[in-house]
Amino acid sequence: MTTSSDCQPADSLVKPTEVTITPVSVSPFEDSDTASWERFVISHPEGTFFHRLGWMRVMEKTYRYKPYYFCAKRGNRIVGIAPSFLVSSWVTGRRLISLPFAVYGGICAEDPEAEKALVGRLEQLALALDVEYLELRNRTGETLNGYHTNTRYATFTMPLMPDPEALYKSLPKDIRYMIRKGEKAGLYVRHGFEQLDSFFRLMTINLRRLGTPAFPRSLFENLITEFQGNVDLAVVYLKEEPLAGGLSFLSRDWMQPYYIGSTEEAKSLAANNFLWWELIKFAAESGRSTFDFGRSKKDSGNFDFKKKWNPQITSLPYQVRLVRGRKVPDFSPMNPKFELATSVWKKLPLGLTRVVGPRVVRWFP
8 A cells, every 4th residue: 555655755755853962061160251150150040149250259368268160061151060169178188169158059050961061070170189078069959979968957948028017927926926026125227238347246256155166257348349239237236236137148039148146135135036037028128039048957056946937948968979088077066076176165255266266167168
């Protein structure tokens, strides 16, 4: 039996379309990639404030870490990025981290091929640099083959609505009670970078109380300079006395208070609850749709505090690939090895922690 197609000339038959996929190439970041890198971070769903090039410049300037940033490209188009830093000290050895002092980091890529190429490039670099390990602080994703997970941390997010009154009513009852307690005490908030001295003092008080080394003041100065328009500084006062403060990052439709400090008196006046509410309200009124409480260690006081706001809680899939090292690192204050150092730090004079802290904290980013 002859069909109609059998009668057609061979060259008239419809041929399948041939699709040519441009291979991925990985190259070190260059200044000419700046605009494309920034556009990629802003457009990629996993791109964060920390993936922006400003974070690279702040880390270089503040801590003198050496950056190793890579682009995956198809032709001239960036399809993936891999930011990382070499962090080295006599205490912890050499480490390749994506990214230091950041809650989110790791690789952003459009497809598995680009991601695989970037992972391979970082692994090659880790071997060449002879580091103890390579650490990827991914916000989402599966654990890669050959990597160990670090499940100590979780992050907290809350969807926002433009109406502050409706947002307030959506909060748990006990949280609303604490906010009202702060309001009745006469607390109020100011926004502005002229408060940096007060905020820095609050930060150092808070960090000493936690037994954690103080950050250098230059860190906050560099962040404010580098991210103009994307950083907010808010301080809560009782009369003219600063009680609590927060330096927040703003990116796309997202706001995250990143550095928080407070005095001992703040708790009795509900100043911390008041501060978080004022920041949530500020984010909503400025058009943000997501409020990020940041990460906290599971089973910690900060974890329990943030949980009370009824946010979405997501475990962070940080992962480590051992190179020279034989054991997954744990620099948490909860590690028994650091208990003595933590208890001693809590007893040091505040002025001394401000001098010594910045020299120590750079070892544990």
